[in-house]
Amino acid sequence: xxxxxxxxxxxxxxxxxxxxxxxxxxxxxxxxxxxxxxxxxxxxxxxxxxxxxxxxxxxxxxxxxxxxxxxxxxxxxxxxxxxxxxxxxxxxxxxxxxxxxxxxxxxxxxxxxxxxxxxxxxxxxxxxxxxxxxxxxxxxxxxxxxxxxxxxxxxxxxxxxxxxxxxxxxxxxxxxxxxxxxxxxxxxxxxxxxxxxxxxxxxxxxxxxxxxxxxxxxxxxxxxxxxxxxxxxxxxxxxxxxxxxxxxxxxxxxxxxxxxxxxxxxxxxxxxxxxxxxxxxxx
Numbered sequence: 001x002x003x004x005x006x007x008x009x010x011x012x013x014x015x016x017x018x019x020x021x022x023x024x025x026x027x028x029x030x031x032x033x034x035x036x037x038x039x040x041x042x043x044x045x046x047x048x049x050x051x052x053x054x055x056x057x058x059x060x061x062x063x064x065x066x067x068x069x070x071x072x073x074x075x076x077x078x079x080x081x082x083x084x085x086x087x088x089x090x091x092x093x094x095x096x097x098x099x100x101x102x103x104x105x106x107x108x109x110x111x112x113x114x115x116x117x118x119x120x121x122x123x124x125x126x127x128x129x130x131x132x133x134x135x136x137x138x139x140x141x142x143x144x145x146x147x148x149x150x151x152x153x154x155x156x157x158x159x160x161x162x163x164x165x166x167x168x169x170x171x172x173x174x175x176x177x178x179x180x181x182x183x184x185x186x187x188x189x190x191x192x193x194x195x196x197x198x199x200x201x202x203x204x205x206x207x208x209x210x211x212x213x214x215x216x217x218x219x220x221x222x223x224x225x226x227x228x229x230x231x232x233x234x235x236x237x238x239x240x241x242x243x244x245x246x247x248x249x250x251x252x253x254x255x256x257x258x259x260x261x262x263x264x265x266x267x268x269x270x271x272x273x274x275x276x277x278x279x280x281x282x283x
């Protein structure tokens with residue numbers, strides 16, 4: 001089987017590497033020359049700048065480009081392929097549904113959205129795609145082809161019955177990955193003056209234990225700390241330790257914690273109100 005991956009960024013390289021390792025003849029397409037070409041060649045992947053003749057015969061096409069460019073790139077690409085009705089085409093964007101691939105589906109191609117549920121690291125060999133969860137959106141008539149493709153790559157697939165609210169879906173995943181990374185980064189910055197080079201180790205240790213607890217008992221029961229205990233003086237001290245710009249950032253995070261503690265029944269409405277008052281009056 002031959003596969004073409006469009007987009008030589010983190011997601012594209014990880015997908016191309018996974019296909020090459022599974023035995024596919026694999027092509028990687030980028031808009032301009034760069035170090036990604038040498039990387040592709042070194043991993044047995046054929047690099048192309050633009051859609052060249054050598055890649056037009058591929059049976060499977062995967063778009064791994066930015067969300068904003070996806071529809072435009074797909075429309076540009078469709079004119080460069082032969083036998084579109086026999087092709088299977090996916091994109092890996094979490095925010096988009098099937099519509100960006102309509103230029104292919106209207107010509108008979110099987111299309112779908114295969115979205116791996118993990119952040120892509122800088123080094124594609126560390127992506128760990130095989131065995132990871134991925135969601136799949138496809139029409140009933142195309143679903144079997146897409147499931148077969150995902151299975152060859154080793155994904156554990158969660159199929160969608162409909163597009164649903166893609167924005168809310170994507171936001172949930174962003175909260176679980178991007179926002180966690182940002183919070184961990186901020187925690188390390190705050191702890192470095194006290195813990196020095198051990199700050200990151202301490203932060204990651206706490207985060208792992210917290211996430212393990214969520215896995216065991218759920219977020220509501222796993223929540224610990226001064227908010228769920230209603231400790232007003234501690235929250236006030238936290239706010240006072242920050243400059244004005246950081247207090248604004250922290251206030252938003254606090255509201256998430258207060259909402260979870262209150263909705264779980266572990267923090268009374270009265271105590272939640274008092275904590276929110278402390279946030280509002282903090283200078």
